[in-house]
Amino acid sequence: MNAKTDNLRRHALRGRIGGSETMRRVSRMLAWAVLGLSLFALSAVFAEAAHRAGLVTYVFTRTLLWSVAPYLAAFMLLHRSLHLPAMEGNSLVGLAVTLPFAGLLFGFAAFHIEYSRGALLLSYLITLGWIWAGYRRYVHNYVPLFGYTDPHTLAQLEGILAMPGAAPAARMRFEPVGSLEDAGHFDGLMVDRSVTGDPERTRLLAHYKMSHVRMYSVERVGEMLTGRVGLAHIDENFLDDYAAHYLYGYLKRVVDIVAVLCLAPIAVPLGLAVALAIRMETPGGAIFRQERVGLFGKPFIMLKFRSMGVDASAPAQFAVRRDPRVTRVGRIIRKYRLDEIPQLWNVLAGHMSLIGPRPEQAPMVDRFSASIPYYPYRHLVRPGLSGWAQVQQGYAGSHAETVTKLSYDLYYVKHCSVALDLLIGVKTLRTLVTGYGAR
Known part of the structure; x- marks a missing residue:
């Protein structure tokens, strides 16, 4: 048994305990969001001290506390938009932060609530900087590693990536999986939906699905990398996706x-x-x-x-x-x-x-x-x-x-x-x- 096999087995054991690497990165991003609340706590402490010293009014501190709501909403919006291609990261972060703070500002105006423009701007900059740093660390700069069992899936993916006039694709790494027991080493498994399933394969896929190891079709991986749909792989399921957006x-x-x-x-x-x-x-x-x-x-x-x-x-x-x-x-x-x-x-x-x-x-x-x-x-x-x-x-x-x-x-x-x-x-x-x- 060589060192690579031992390493894969350790990753697989970690995968059974904590799911795929994708799930672990989501957990780290959540921890990053909770840690960021300490910045607001420190800001509130300093603001209260400044208020007692007569440097700012009580409205400054109250506005900082109000800003916790759009801070949390920004993380939620960012999480909800992670299905979009990762190369759109800077725009996604800007949108996720700006919209909740714009909503808070509208609420202040609509209900005639007194607020501090300086505190609101400070909170916005703290949120923007903290979320941008977290996104760059855990999402944008991270190159996902996907496993595959059939070599022909890479050829299918290449057909989706190589299209005239297309924008550059996001980065992603691929390695073969000796068996599905190694799945915890990867961010997800790339599978071919057209392969005829057998009972053993179905049981293994179900086991890792229950263990939070994510599985993606070749078409879905192509969409994540490029923001495009693979035209050669469209089937009747496409119409089901359209129906979900009817309302x-x-x-x-x-x-x-x-x-x-x-x-x-x-x-x-x-x-x-x-x-x-x-x-x-x-x-x-x-x-x-x-x-x-x-x-x-x-x-x-x-x-x-x-x-x-x-x-x-x-x-x-x-x-x-x-x-x-x-x-x-x-x-x-x-x-x-x-x-x-x-x-x-x-x-x-x-x-x-x-x-x-x-x-x-x-x-x-x-x-x-x-x-x-x-x-x-x-x-x-x-x-x-x-x-x-x-x-x-x-x-x-x-x-x-x-x-x-x-x-x-x-x-x-x-x-x-x-x-x-x-x-x-x-x-x-x-x-x-x-x-x-x-x-």
Whole structure:
């Protein structure tokens, strides 16, 4: 018996006692959250001493104590969003911390509760720094180790990772498992769902499932690494995942309407300025109308500011870099997505949502539906101003890149949630500032 076998047996014994490495890291993150409460305790002690010395008011200490609630809520939100790819860590931490503190601030204003802005800012910075340090230590910088029993699962995974135009995948290590008795050494087991099960294999899988050793299909591991769905492995279970988000669509519709009404005071004057610039450069109307395919495949007329000086009746085609048809004003408004301001009306009318797969032209939808399996599934949700594919990949300029784009869109259809929508919103703001992916 060699040293490696002894080491694996020790890890397996530890796995039977404490589950997989994933479960142990979750426990460490929870302990990190509890330890962070000591920072608030120390801050409260110093704040009380400062109050007695006449340096701050009693409201400062009370605000620090109130801030414990968003601190705990931030850890809960972060835990709930760990299904998203690990490379999104910085954005996830920022969202998980900002939202609860924004909620606390809204509560103070709504109920006219006196609070200290300095204490609230201090609590926010403590929470942000502490959670960011914990996430970097236990999640972001940690490279998970997955075991596998069948070598062909690695080839299946490679097919999911290697797609044209895709964003870089997260890091992960893989080692073969001599037997499932070694499972405790790993963060999880990567298994092939298509393999015909036998009684012995089923018993072993059930044993480690009860021991908190996590098991993932090849498709799920691919999603964790890339934020994409493996198109070659979609089956009828995909529709079950979509059904789980059915009620979420109604809540999202309310959020869309409220958000558009709040954005109107900024969007209307900005839109008027863009329209004036378009009319000054080239003759013709400033608004461009085009038929696109929306929810459940129903066509609608999408509005955009005109960015080209050619006949709008030109056949549908991919956007290309340095397109000669684009005007000088058009290049600017395309780069910063100002040409899409009129689509806020489409959102208000219910044709689109703020977040969702970008609507395609009807002729291109017909073409892709005939050549790409499962392409119509992207129409199970309302199309959006910005989507997961846009912030991860940008524009698709070829048929191969369209396949990659579909894998991102179907990931959103499968995993759409408040956390994912907010993450897309943050990354969209980055796009508006940098002009990433514009054509």
